Amino acid sequence: MPRPLVPDRRERLLDATERLILERGFDAMGIAAVAAEAGIGKGAVYLEFTGKRDLLDAVLRRATRRLRDRVRLEVGEAPGLGAAYRAAARALLDDPLMTAAFLDDRAVLGAHVDTVADDRYRRRHERFVGWVRGLQARGALMADVSPEHVALALSSATIGLLSAGRLLGPMTPSELEGAIEALGRMAAVFEVEPSAGA
Template identity: 30%
Template sequence: MAYRSTARTEATRRAHRERLLDAARQLLAEGGYAAAGISAIADRAGVATGSVYNHFASKQELLAAVFRHVAGHELSTVQEAVRARGGATEQLRALVEVFAYRALRNPRTAWALLAEPVDPLVEQERLTYRRGYHALAESVIADGIAAGELPTQIAQLSAAAVIGAVGEALLGPLSPVGERTEPGPVVVGITALCLRAVGADGT
């Protein structure tokens, strides 16, 4: 009996935690980190404000967990798109296109992931997220060099340049105070630039 009670308590605890994370994700998508205050998160989740601290030591810890979940999902989606293509050129094209299209279709969330000022805990998650994209691009470029599809180059540096170019090029279109633009031309331009940068054919 005690075991069942403990299991039920743990299940309830997990459910409350997920409600808080879901609420924080919704607020992040609507208004960025500024909108995701503890009171607002608790209200959206339908729980008492004080109960948030039963699951997270601080607002920063909660937002870091949200960032980790959202960014991890985005990275996994891009990785799957890359794996579905053959050859370095098409894989790199998939990386840039999927990343950019998803960002432009969800600009507020993308801005929070890429550029919105954050506290150190969330910034650490952001660095981990960027390293995942660097590693993916480096692997694609290195395989392309080995296959003779791409010219000889330092894959690590080229990957950093590509990911940096994508992020920088998206800042204007994603900015909360910038003008919204049609995703198509922006993505085409960024993709062409990145493919040319690594010497890929089919640009």
């Protein structure tokens, strides 16, 4: 007789993986530990995921969707550049996995980051450029700034914050929040104020 399917198996595995990554870091986490944490047999993990890296990738994609959904809920579908950046920062700071990754504490992502060989980061950046270009097209961003340059500047600043803890020493969540608030204010400089008659 076949074993019954575990309800919400995939989500249970993702939840367990996220908890273990936060507790131990990706490099110290194993499939057997994920299975035990989820209360699922080790073989069932492989019915959902090809391995440890696939699990991490799925956890990070889920966390990214979580952040995006929260930002949309807070600022709607058509926020300004500064408001979107600030909302993303608040969402980031409230998400333990993404905060840990952003602060680079406890070696959360471990060696996985160095093994990503596809162009996901380039595609993500191009989507950001497209979003900034859309702001400009609807008149919410100065016409004389390059969307590519704005997106590159904000992306580079964010990447700099990702490595700041490693290069400058640990940052507190308060320091990170202040830095992102400052970036949000700088980004808002490029916004166009709606006219009084609009």
